[in-house]
Amino acid sequence: MPGAAPFRPRNGRLRAGGLPWLARMIDKGRAFRSGTLGDYAFPCSMDLDLLRYLGMEPEAFLALLDLCPQEQTLLETLGIESRPSSEKSLWAEVFEVRHARLLNELDKEEQDERIGNTDE
Template identity: 40%
Template sequence: MDLTKQFPRSPVDRLHGIDHLRRLIDKARAFNAGTLGEYNYNCPMDQLLLTHLGISAEDFARIVATHTTDETVYAELWKRFPKALSPEAVTAFNTRYESAAPDTPEKQAWFDSVRNAIDPSRTDIKTWARLLDLEEKRHVPVL
């Protein structure tokens, strides 16, 4: 994955129902290849999923390095973290993840400046996941 030439998958493009997992795999592949470009591996959004799973960014990158497909990465995670991947745990994670929003005045000001630079009419965008999709030029439905 070369993130200097393409975007990672959407934060809400789910793998086995889990938000951010496909995106994190893309970022880990780029991290391993040295092709992250402007992206940060182990950013706060990555950390939400890594913390939920109970794995470090380094260990996750190692799993991705030794498994060639999303499905084999998931299978390895399932072996290690079945409780974190239970339907109830995934639903709880997705709810937290999809509602993650700026939590300080400074973060809100930065969020608003990024959103407004892209499309000031999109004041309906209030969460990090939706902002990422807008920033990466994906269709983001108006709420």
């Protein structure tokens, strides 16, 4: 499609259901299914970290994406809303510390793209 913007998943720090990376993983999973993932990877190591917390394999997550076209329905099906807030907060904090370097690199890439500075 000429002029179409390349696929870009949501920021990894953006929380869905109280969890960082989940919104991004949802975007990447849907793009993987539709063949529009581009240079991104699914599942990457951060996806696998989140999937371990959710108790899922990548294939099961992709199957849920197919069954749940609406994000809220997906969150409900995953049972994220029923998990204790303290558990999600602790996991989120550990995840962001463990993956701080990559999250910071992704933030910088997004910022550079917004201002048009794509020089490496």
